[in-house]
Amino acid sequence: MTAIEITGLHKVYGTGSTRVHALRGVDMTVQKGEYVAIVGASGSGKSTLLNILGCLDAPSEGSYRLDGIEVSTFTESELSLLRNRKIGFVFQSFNLIPRTTALSNVELPLVYAGMARKHRRERARAALDLVGIGHRADHTPTQLSGGEQQRVAIARALVTAPTLVLADEPTGNLDSRNSADVLAVFDRLNTAGRTIVMITHEADVAAHAHRTVRVHDGRIVAGVLA
């Protein structure tokens, strides 16, 4: 079963002299249940790749099939629906909504999915328990440590049971102990069958993945095949 299938992907920003060719023909396949790390120097195009994988940006050329659906031609509103149903994001800077409890933060994607409140609460609590932070459900982000915030963010990414969990440098803002905690959560999720794609520049973080994809100058230079 294929989660991601990318062929001949190009991304060009700007026109004329300010034209930037960020991706120059990327082919990549990720199977369901895989744990993939994307590595590369800054400016290599890995962030662009992540934005396209996350349906935050549309490719200039090429095909992107997510869960068997061709999404490269989707409109903005179709993409937001797709993000809600199929993708869970984990950001480097956690990006929890301020002054809002952990539980409400985790509930948020389900609010936009239009789920009833009672059902939402149950799902959110279950997700918080899964990442081991159920006892902090009523705390706001400022009352949580960085590691705790990131675990809440992971719970938020999981709560919709997405096809793909996309993590952008999830340990970039954490100390080593918290990093280890968060990576352990990802390992457990993968063992439970979640598909994870993680961007990182740290080799020891990438080592948690089954496979490392290296991006250089807008092309994939290693790890194309599983």
Next chain:
Amino acid sequence: MIETFRFALRGLAANKLRSGLTTLGIMIGVGAVIVLVAVGTGASAAVANSISALGTNLLTVSAQGGRDAGKPLTVADARALVDPLGAPDVATATPVVTSGNVSVTQSDTTASVRQFIGAEPAYLEATNSTIASGSSFTSTDLAEARKVVVLGATTASNLFSTQDAVGGQVLVNGLPFTVVGVLEAKGGTGFGDPDDMAVAPLSTVQNMLTGYGGLSQILVTARSADVMAQAQAEITTILSNRHGIANPARADFRVSNPTQVLAARSEATETFTVLLAAVAAISLLVGGIGITNIMLVTVTERIREIGVRKALGAPSGAILGQFLTEATLLGLLGGGLGVAAGLAASGLQISGITPVVSWPSVALAFGVSALVGLVFGGYPAHRAARLRPIEALRHD
């Protein structure tokens, strides 16, 4: 829907001082609309009141001190105006002399009476005055120049406070008068109290105060309010003949219609109301611009939050709804407080005018405040909804 409302409330609570100040802007706008319209309406009501107090069929003839010192108005002139043949539209004509600011004393209390009037008993009826207690003076009083007086409501309470004035003695220019009656209050118009007056028989007042010169006025009542113009023409003809005036432009008298004067004044107060409402509307507009300003700041501050919400799958409509709801809540909150403040302030007297709250203006101001939130919050909310998620997420 409920969630959108909850997000909006949380957004407002995040910055209470800022939300409070924005609300204050709208509150002042709405409050100002209500109070100023109430003041305008109050002024109009006072004028309308004094029109009905005067009676609608009254004409006054007054002497016009001419350059060639024309003939004074006399009691004979007044008698000549009641003429079923020459002036079929004139009902009554009452000669009047007036002395301003006469000091009147009752035991220890001295008051300056704005108008001390000498007239015939018909004066009271002609001016729509009613006796509250006691009685009017009679034709016998007039014939014998008795020293009796009827006091206006204000004068009576100035001199006698709560005691019964009827039967009491007052000194007018040192001469004793007996109070025979007190008039019903007519109510203030804000332009001099019409109840600060006293009426005594014409002959008495001429004897004691004014002397036997010309009359101050002749009060004429027409047969009905519809024949005022005819009555005015008839009076002019009769008096011109009697005073030997060939050129109407050089007449030594003037016939005026107080109702017309007041009608003009009532038009003026209407203009004044419109102006006040316009000033208030401008302050409401300024409050609305305050909402736009604050919402733009809020959106800029929360770009990252907007990016996260969009990444989590919030449709543009949900973001638009959230910020529109915030702006509308600011408007409604300000509107509600403004209505409360406006109603409270309308309970006070403002420069001698008792404000009359106009309920349509309250409803309008409140409705507009909600609309102001919606309209002035629209642009910032639209900007928030249009943000592209990658750019919003990258924003620091």
